[in-house]
Amino acid sequence: MESSKPRRAADLTLTGAFIFHHSGAVLPLDAVYEILLRLPGKDLCRLRAVCRLWRSLLSDDHAFAAAHATRHRHxxxxxxxxxxxxxxxxxxxxxxxxxxxxxxxxxxxxxxxxxxxxxxxxxxxxxxxxxxxxxxxxxxxxxxxxxxxxxxxxxxxxxxxxxxxxxxxxxxxxxxxxxxxxxxxxxxxxxxxxxxxxxxxxxxxxxxxxxxxxxxxxxxxxxxxxxxxxxxxxxxxxxxxxxxxxxxxxxxxxxxx
Amino acid sequence: MEVDKGKGEAEETRKVAEADRDTVTLKSSDGKLFEVSKEAAARLSTVLAGMIAGGSIDDNGTDLKQIGSEALENVVDYCNKHANSIPSAALISSSISFNTAPFKEPEEWERKFVDRLSHDALFDLVEAANFLGMERLLDVTCHKISEMMKGKSPDQIREVFNIKNDYTKEELEEIRQELAWAFYDD
Known part of the structure; x- marks a missing residue:
């Protein structure tokens, strides 16, 4: 049986605090990661201006960058x-x-x-x-x-x-x-x-x-x-x-x- | 089976007798009951699959305290629609390659499924899908949210996602200058 949590939050150097809320819903880090991975690079660069945590993820996180590069390789x-x-x-x-x-x-x-x-x-x-x-x-x-x-x-x-x-x-x-x-x-x-x-x-x-x-x-x-x-x-x-x-x-x- | 699976309405009056029936009953945080195909639940949710395999399914309604009735209804709805729409082989191949494969575009019906949801419902569904280990549903909902984010300004993003701006004015200006090109639309 596979792990019940297939997402790779552990790949990220940022954990815990990297979540956001909307009307009570708390998006898990893994979901945020998945959402951002789908965006083109230009959007991601712009989103560095959202908050410090996002900037860290979008500027410095090698696991994220590598995953993004792999996903968008085509x-x-x-x-x-x-x-x-x-x-x-x-x-x-x-x-x-x-x-x-x-x-x-x-x-x-x-x-x-x-x-x-x-x-x-x-x-x-x-x-x-x-x-x-x-x-x-x-x-x-x-x-x-x-x-x-x-x-x-x-x-x-x-x-x-x-x-x-x-x-x-x-x-x-x-x-x-x-x-x-x-x-x-x-x-x-x-x-x-x-x-x-x-x-x-x-x-x-x-x-x-x-x-x-x-x-x-x-x-x-x-x-x-x-x-x-x-x-x-x-x-x-x-x-x-x-x-x-x-x-x-x-x-x-x-x-x- | 005469249950209206598409609606996934509360089944409180329903008698559940047989032990090896082909559905499982799930109970939302606010006590509503939903019935879902056991096969679909096990195939689409790693958590439910584990519970079914481990025998921890309660015939009177398995408690899912983290999931509200609206989100659970959507989950069940999705499972039932999925059971009717996609050959399991396609799903299996999509679930193996999480991090490296190109994105699997949502199917037409999946697109429609998430398009009709309000922002709140969509976010709740992401949370529920993540909790239940439903990779495909998470993919579909995340896809929708990323679509919503495309081309939006940082201000708009902060508003929609309720993120606090923790930059100083000067820092923000610096970032804007450094990334000026990214603030222009194509």
Whole structure:
């Protein structure tokens, strides 16, 4: 006979006090957990503002985050997009969007790669890029408490279709052969939208439907991040357009020939 | 059997004689009696299954002191409807994979079942389903409540769920700024 209490309250680091009432009814923690698990990430982020307990659950509880990620896995892959940063480029706001444009997670990153991993003079930008890539990957893994991003496999897949790499911090990302980039009304000839994410299929070389980007009112977005006309990418048949300029690169030893 | 299972009305006058009958009688906190199919009860509720297996079912009405008559009526109603609607195989597969499987969408009739409930009744039903270990009913009711929460502001959520705002004004403003994007509708 199964346990009479199949729910997994024990997985939560918060117990006891995490209940809420409505006209006398006390919703058990397990039920609250079940209810919140069903909500999309954006709603959950907003609900952090409800009360401290909810914020703890929705920000810091790894069991909850893992369960949420598992339950919503079918929404992969996600797009990582930087929404803006301060003038010194030290702080970047990443949005993790699913392909419908739904923001599932916002992550703040303080970028100081050079200080932590000094550039090696012999290997030049490769090492720096590697360091940055690792930082970004680490950042991605660490900060996505809701949702997941496909694991980058740079070495195996160097070439036209980098599965996941981030260049010009915040301007574009390539996932599974599709480049996602910030765009604007100028590019797409649409009505005013603060930020759209355009997507371009490298395989078919066709533009795909734009997805709604993050709105960041009150923030000054980096101009080049928001206004990135496709022609500047110099798209060429069968060739990944940004390889020459990409920040990320395989480590030196793998490019011996 | 001439009992009106759909309504699950009080059965106080009903004589219960046979020991191995195919229904069980449940008694709400306010003393009302409800009859439910033993098979459905055992299949849908781990707690009732345990009681039936353990012989702790009282033919004159098993006391469920934590559950009011309105919630219990809904529970019984659900069990009886469920017995008629869903093949047990589907249910079994849904009950095995609690935490990892994608959500099982409620069936049409389950949707209607919870849609007609008031907020209070819905919350009471969640409580009852949890108490009785009724995973599927808990899924259906939680689904409904999460639907109610979608797109709502923190203020609205606090009001509906009677949650005290324990943030200071400054903290709240900070959170709003940090998560500004989350406060805009798609």
């Amino acid at each position: 929404r992969e892959p996600f797009v990582v997009a930087a929404a803006g940063h301060d003038a010194e480029r030290t702080e970047i706001l990443y949005d993790i969007l699913d392909l419908s444009g739904q923001v599932v997670k916002l992550a703040r990153y303080t970028a100081r790669p050079a200080r932590r991993r000094p550039m090696h003079p012999a290997s030049g930008s490769g090492t720096r890029a590697r360091a940055l890539e690792q930082e970004i990957n680490h950042l991605t893994v660490a900060m996505i408490t809701v949702g997941q991003v496909p694991k980058p496999v740079l070495e195996e897949n160097e070439g036209p279709c980098l599965p996941c790499c981030i260049g010009h911090l915040g301007t574009w990302v390539a996932i599974d052969g599709i480049v996602y980039l910030f765009s604007s009304e100028e590019v797409l000839d649409q009505d005013f939208m603060p930020a759209l994410i355009a997507s371009f299929d490298l395989e078919t070389e066709e533009w795909r439907p734009a997805i709604r980007g993050p709105l960041e009112p009150g923030r000054l977005p980096l101009l080049s991040a928001l206004r990135c006309p496709p022609q500047t990418l110099e798209l060429e048949p069968g060739r990944f357009p940004l390889t020459r300029r990409r920040i990320l690169a395989p480590p030196p030893q793998t490019r011996a020939h």
